[in-house]
Amino acid sequence: MGKYKNKERATRDEGQGLNLRHQKTLLWFVASLLMLSSGSFLAALHYPGGYDWIYTVASALASQKHNPTGSFWFASALVLAMVLLWPYVSAFKPARHPAFPATEKFAIAALRTGLICGALLGLERLLIHNLSDWVYKAHELLGLLTFFGLYFGILILLVLAMHRQRIYAFPVLMIASPLLAIGITQLWLYIDQRDLGWVDTSWREMGIPFWLSLAFWQWLAIGFLWLGLGLLWFTQRNQDDRPAA
Numbered sequence: 001m002g003k004y005k006n007k008e009r010a011t012r013d014e015g016q017g018l019n020l021r022h023q024k025t026l027l028w029f030v031a032s033l034l035m036l037s038s039g040s041f042l043a044a045l046h047y048p049g050g051y052d053w054i055y056t057v058a059s060a061l062a063s064q065k066h067n068p069t070g071s072f073w074f075a076s077a078l079v080l081a082m083v084l085l086w087p088y089v090s091a092f093k094p095a096r097h098p099a100f101p102a103t104e105k106f107a108i109a110a111l112r113t114g115l116i117c118g119a120l121l122g123l124e125r126l127l128i129h130n131l132s133d134w135v136y137k138a139h140e141l142l143g144l145l146t147f148f149g150l151y152f153g154i155l156i157l158l159v160l161a162m163h164r165q166r167i168y169a170f171p172v173l174m175i176a177s178p179l180l181a182i183g184i185t186q187l188w189l190y191i192d193q194r195d196l197g198w199v200d201t202s203w204r205e206m207g208i209p210f211w212l213s214l215a216f217w218q219w220l221a222i223g224f225l226w227l228g229l230g231l232l233w234f235t236q237r238n239q240d241d242r243p244a245a
Contacts, residue, residue, distance in 0.1 A: 022237050025091040029233060032084035033226055039077020046070025052201050057215045058222060059143060062125040071125060078122035082115045085229070089115065092157070092236055100160060107156035114149025117142050151179065151221070154228035161235040168235065175228045178221035185212050 043061040044051035046069045051061065060066045061074040089111045121142045124131045131138045155176060162168040189196060189212060196203070199214045210216050 021091070022233070025088055025236075026233055028084055028088035028091075029230060032081040032088065033230075035077050035084060036081040036226075039073045039075075039081075043067060043070040043072075043074035043077075046073065052204065052215075053219055054210045054216050055199055055201050055203050055213050057199065058218055062122070064125065064129050075122045075125035079119050079126070082119040082122065085115055086112075088229075088233075092232065100163075103156060104160055107153045107160070109153075110149045110156070111153035112149075114146050114151075114153060117145040117149060121146050147221075147225075150229075151225055154225065154232065157232055157235065158228060161232075168231070171228070171231055175224045175231075178217050178224055181211075182214065182217045182221070185217065186214060188212075 040061060044053075047056075047061065047067050062071050062078065064071045067074075089108070092108060121139075124139060124142065128134070131142075155172065158168050158172045158175065162172055196206075196208065203213060
């Protein structure tokens with residue numbers, strides 16, 4: 001009887017410890033989300049002429065050239081958000097019996113690469129007017145590594161979670177949809193409307209539909225990226241709640 005009570009107490013204490021760990025992990029995510037949201041809002045408030053969320057790409061908020069008084073807010077928020085996400089991502093544990101262990105490790109590595117490059121991207125915008133003037137396409141490379149590192153890391157982990165629980169199938173499709181939309185619209189513009197040039201507010205004046213704007217899909221992708229990061233918390237919690245085989 002005593003052994004049974006001790007085992008029951010140990011199980012209860014373990015469950016309480018897991019709940020506390022999950023709550024602390026979630027706080028890192030919430031803090032990073034609030035940080036980036038606040039920085040984006042403040043940077044947009046300082047954007048010359050007002051920021052157009054549909055026809056202006058996200059990187060313009062952090063550009064010293066395009067947003068001289070507001071770039072500090074977005075760039076510094078990006079750095080801090082990436083730093084806050086590091087313990088959040090580091091708290092992810094592999095599945096007890098992973099079907100694809102190498103894939104899971106690759107996804108975590110991709111997430112960490114995205115966080116490091118995102119922090120460097122913010123620092124670059126804070127300290128250097130234009131890194132690409134020094135190193136060819138360096139800014140664009142950092143941006144791509146940040147975006148695709150985070151995005152593909154999230155998608156891979158969610159697909160693995162979907163392999164265990166089909167409930168994650170719809171979120172995977174939803175989060176992947178902006179990438180598909182970007183690919184289709186930009187290919188169509190390249191083939192049929194190559195003379196339009198880079199997306200900016202002049203597209204609104206010309207009556208170009210919002211669904212052709214890279215900026216629109218980019219912001220939607222950023223929103224879904226953070227949604228995916230939040231969903232990863234649920235996959236981890238559900239995984240820990242499942243009994244060991």
